[in-house]
Amino acid sequence: MKYLYILLLTVVLCSCxxxxxxxxxxxxxxxxxxxxxxxxxxxxxxxxxxxxFIALGSVKCIPCRKMQKVIKSVEKKYGDQVQTIFYDVxxxxxxxxxxxxxxxxxxxxxxxxxxxxxxxxxxxxFPYDELMKVLNKQGVE
Numbered sequence: 001m002k003y004l005y006i007l008l009l010t011v012v013l014c015s016c017x018x019x020x021x022x023x024x025x026x027x028x029x030x031x032x033x034x035x036x037x038x039x040x041x042x043x044x045x046x047x048x049x050x051x052x053f054i055a056l057g058s059v060k061c062i063p064c065r066k067m068q069k070v071i072k073s074v075e076k077k078y079g080d081q082v083q084t085i086f087y088d089v090x091x092x093x094x095x096x097x098x099x100x101x102x103x104x105x106x107x108x109x110x111x112x113x114x115x116x117x118x119x120x121x122x123x124x125x126f127p128y129d130e131l132m133k134v135l136n137k138q139g140v141e
Contacts, residue, residue, distance in 0.1 A: 050114055056098060056103050
């Protein structure tokens with residue numbers, strides 16, 4: 001009985017360790033993503049940030065590449081008011097984000113309010129003028 005208890009304790013401890021490792025690996029992916037090209041955070045979130053704009057796509061996808069120009073325009077115009085993030089979901093590092101955000105097609109754009117709650121989602125190329133309307137509704141000026 002004593003050996004069974006030790007075996008059970010070992011299994012529980014190992015599974016906890018694996019779980020911690022997974023969280024640690026995900027944090028490492030997020031922190032190092034700029035180096036891998038998966039997550040390109042343009043701005044650090046500040047008190048001025050009103051919207052987090054997450055673009056999920058691939059650097060090999062033509063509509064996604066067109067979205068890069070839109071993302072750069074948003075960054076230039078709105079600075080710290082909008083935090084922009086890009087995940088290349090066709091890479092091993094980016095695949096978890098496709099599942100996390102439950103995307104069905106690329107490119108997909110997800111907009112989070114200041115509290116981190118999704119308030120808008122769009123699939124496909126999202127023209128700059130239309131995207132601005134979404135940002136303006138959240139008080140981004």
